[in-house]
Amino acid sequence: MKTHSTTGLYWFRHDLRLHDQPSLAKTAQQCDALILLYVIDPKWFKTNQFELVAMGAHRQQFLYESLVTLNDNLKANNQTLHVVVGDPVETVCSMIREHNISIFGFGNHQGFYERQQINSVVRKFDSLTIVSSHNASLFTPDSLPFSLDNMPDGFTPFRKQVEQRVMPEPCVPAHYGFPPPPAIAQTDWQTLPLHHGAISAFQGGENAALKQLQYYLFDSDLVATYKESRNGLDGWDYSSKLSAWLANGCVSPRRVYQELKRYERERTENDSTYWLYFELLWREFFYWQQAKHGSKWFSQTGIKNTISHSACNTDIIKQWQAGQTDNAYVNACLRQLNATGYLSNRGRQWVASYFVNELAQDWRFGAAYFEQQLVDYDVGANWGNWQYLAGVGSDPRGQRQFNLAKQAQMYDPSRQFLRLWGERNAS
Known part of the structure; x- marks a missing residue:
């Protein structure tokens, strides 16, 4: 039985939802x-070493909507x-002191x-009761079939070991009896420094996330043809579009997996439904890779300590950002990204390959631009994929270079995408 009043603090970060929140539930109890x-x-909006800001308008809008929904x-x-x-x-340390947390x-x-942030807070307070959980991943360090130090640096061996030996953690039901907040300013x-206007097709927040999950699986059955449609370049239905909600934690990967397995039980199980799980495993792979490699995630030489292109030509980089290069498809993709905050997986590979190989620029400047622009920016997937393509990451084949003319013929044979986002959309 409690002998005195206790005040708790829960710090939301990449988990802007109420479902599948074990540490939130335990803290509340x-x-x-x-x-x-x-x-x-405030650093999100200040010019960084790449002459960019970490969070552009599309990300700001999505975050604002996600926070409003969470508050509602x-x-x-x-x-x-x-x-x-x-x-x-x-801020967190000040709250702990001020409210006797x-x-x-x-x-x-x-x-x-x-991880640095949490460590910096925790080491300042010896008497804090810490309540934490792994709520951003399918697995936990304890459930993985290897230690993080011994984790494979290639996706295929990672995937094979995980698929053979471990199942994703179950979702935690969202049953809360929240204690009230103390007296605190509303x-x-x-006045929050986030873009509030609607400039994106993506609607932030947990409600929209669960609606899209329901739509892509049970309302439309689109997941049953995902493997065939996933290389699309434009439109809403060619892929699940769950990445933005996953990145902000509006939906948990375990909830996506849970609903996917239910769909397979109730509707159909095929290569396409497996492929959605396959993509979740790619996300998981990069998520734990960043834990293994720490600051190397942002290093020019990557996790391989390999020399990569080091050029940093401001004019060339700005032309690439604006979609004003010598390649029409690269330009179309970047104009789509700038206008919508989103780019297909195929388009991301094209523009990254062009940046690293044809333009021979330092890959980190491309990764930083994606961080600013992408509504679904995820620190693990973004920097991991750029390293992978630049030949300093987890790809055993080394640097990947796409034949963009051949790729365009394969994935846009009617030139529909080019007509939509090509020269007439030039700024």
Whole structure:
């Protein structure tokens, strides 16, 4: 029986949802008052070493909508989301001191800086009760069939070991009895430094995530033909479009897996349904790779410590960013990215290959531009895929170069994509 009042703090980061949140549920159970916090880092909007900002307008819009939805869903459970603009570590530490926090909850994330943040907070407070869980992945370090230090650096051996020896963790039901928040200033949503206007087809938030999951599987049966359609270049239905919600944690990968298995039981199981799981495994692979390799994830020489192109020609890079190169398909893809915040998997490979091979520029500048622009930016998948293609990452074949003329003939034989996003869309 509790002998004194306890106040808890849960720090939302890449988990903007209520379902499948074991550490949130455990934190709520252990305290009498609870602060639910999200921190907006001003560094996201300041020019970085690549002459870019970390979070462009498309990402800002999606994040804003995700936070609003989370707050609405919390209100339905007699709670609220407290959003603060400031340095994340300083903000969290200040909240812990100011409100005499005794229980600190969060979801683990394997990003290098995300792990640094948690370590910086925890080591400042000896008496905190820590409540954490792995809520951004299919597996946990304990369930993986190898230690992270001994994890394969190639996707195929990773996939084979995982498929043979482990199943994804089950989803945790979302049953909350939230304690109330203490007296605390309410968030002024209109003053948050995030783009509020609708400029993207993607609607942020948990509700939209679950709606899209239901649509792609059970409402449309599109998942049953995913393997055949996944190389599409434009439109909504050629792929699941779940990546943005996964990246922001509006839906958990375990929830996607759970619904996929239900679809296979109730409707059909085929190569296409497996392929969606296959893509989840690619995401999982990069997620744990970043934990293994730490700061090498952002190093020019990558996880292989291999020399790559080091050129940094500002004019060339800006022309590539604007879709003003000598290749019409690269230009079309980048104009699509700039206008929508999204680019097909095939398009991403084309523009990255062109950047690294034809333009011979430092791959990190391309990865940083994707970080700024992509509504589904994910630190593991983005930097891991760019390393992979540049020949400094996990690809055993080394640097990958696409024959773009051949690729265009294969995937856009009628030139429909080029007509849609080509010269008439030039700025």
